[in-house]
Amino acid sequence: MLKITLLGTGATMPRPQRALSAAVLECAGHGLLMDCGEGTQAAAQRAGVSLAKMDVICLTHYHGDHIFGLPGLLQTIGCQGRTKPLYIAGPKGLTDPEGPLMLLCRLAGRMPYPLLLLTLPPEGVKLEELAPGWPAGARLRPVPTCHRVESQGYTLELARAGRFTPEKARALGIPQRLWGALQRGQPVEAGGRMVQPEEVLGPPRRGLKVVFSGDTAPCEGLEQAARGADLLICDATYPDDRYTEQAQTYGHSTFCQSAALAARAGAKRLLLTHYSPMIADPEEHLSAAREIFPQTCCGQDGLSLTLKFEQNE
């Protein structure tokens, strides 16, 4: 089960009902924070999300509206007594001594927990290797995006083991008390040897995939990442096609461009976010996007949704 909460859906500057860009993905008591605009701590409190659970803060790029909430959050987490490591992932520039991220870390000062900078390889990392407790096979990958500065999106994938076959387990003489471990993907000792999970599980089943674009114009890398995704959370800075050229110039997307990308990628659902301050009510611009991709929703601050593994598989 994967819970997604949008903390802030605004671009550039906060609005009375719209905090700056941030979202949380939670699973099994752990979490990832996507971007950290100014006001993210307050937005998380309003949404009832604990940022103390976060293992990785995933920055899509280093513009202020995505990162100025960081030093305050790092200090608060320190005040709360954290001692386990906190990772910050980001695109190129992460470790630049004079770059925005390092300036923010210097501002925050010395922390009582290890603050580790994480440059993700293209194939991503297994989250259980960063923070024990993540489900086996949960993977965080970078997504190539196209903004006017160095940028990247993120994919979170939850793997799902094959169906457990009690008949096979019985035939191998495995006592029932060890079945749970096998179902969780752990080998067990039975009948004088190690039994591997694959021996009692069917072929791996479809897991879950969520993609967070950050700021981007439509691009091939994002489309590939969103292929078959259960949820794409995507840049929708500009409301309609009058702004297509402006979106291209500044490395953003219109509502309809994001809908078209979701349709091409065969994503299951699209959640729009990162609205320009000129957009008073994003719902006013939704119908055009839904004509292109019906499973489009407008994100709003505090919106939360839960994804589950498909029941019929």
Place this chain on the structure above:
Amino acid sequence: MLKITLLGTGATMPRPQRALSAAVLECAGHGLLMDCGEGTQAAAQRAGVSLAKMDVICLTHYHGDHIFGLPGLLQTIGCQGRTKPLYIAGPKGLTDPEGPLMLLCRLAGRMPYPLLLLTLPPEGVKLEELAPGWPAGARLRPVPTCHRVESQGYTLELARAGRFTPEKARALGIPQRLWGALQRGQPVEAGGRMVQPEEVLGPPRRGLKVVFSGDTAPCEGLEQAARGADLLICDATYPDDRYTEQAQTYGHSTFCQSAALAARAGAKRLLLTHYSPMIADPEEHLSAAREIFPQTCCGQDGLSLTLKFEQNE
């Protein structure tokens, strides 16, 4: 007329109903921002205050909960097209190239308006010299305070000219159309010579004085500044006397310490602010402070009050 609005009244970290430290003093379409914790922009929007009017951002010290809202605010003001100078005043360390303030300015980046760092002399500055439009004689002074790092509070004084005497103006042959200028403190030409305002005005009358303490333990400098003040806005980090030692250690005040200081100084009103996150409802601790100084009120986010010159003088 002077309008005071508390934007945030919290210490250390934001709380659901309490933003971090910031307050605005407004007069004649101009303003001063006292401190700028994370979330100050959003708090100003909720309070209906335009931060575009600010001429000086007055920082009391460089702890995160008082300054992390700065880079976002500086960028927003730039986006809004400001071209007139914006001043930032602060205690020692303001221009330290590796200090927090300079790191924040580097983060904000290049602005389309002059951003000027202001080290106030002990006697303060006339605000009309920084930004035309402030009433003649409005003065911003630093106040020595006692925190665990370099710190200063601020006093804003509005001067008030003496009462205008029509008989004297008539006797000097000054046409009625020039009386207004004299009342505003400007010399006028009449009867072949320059007439000075003092010739037609009585002795200066009592003006207005507001003191903003920032983070501080009770100290002589603050008490002197608060002498006869119309309003003292004061550190009340800790609720009661059980925390007196802790307040001393960290350079803060309890509710009762601030009330006692206001009483000793003969201030007219006291507004408490900068509550520790452990204080759920500051009103619960108010009665003890009121026994010491009856004109004590608990500040809260968005609280606004207006001070006027006394009518009977």
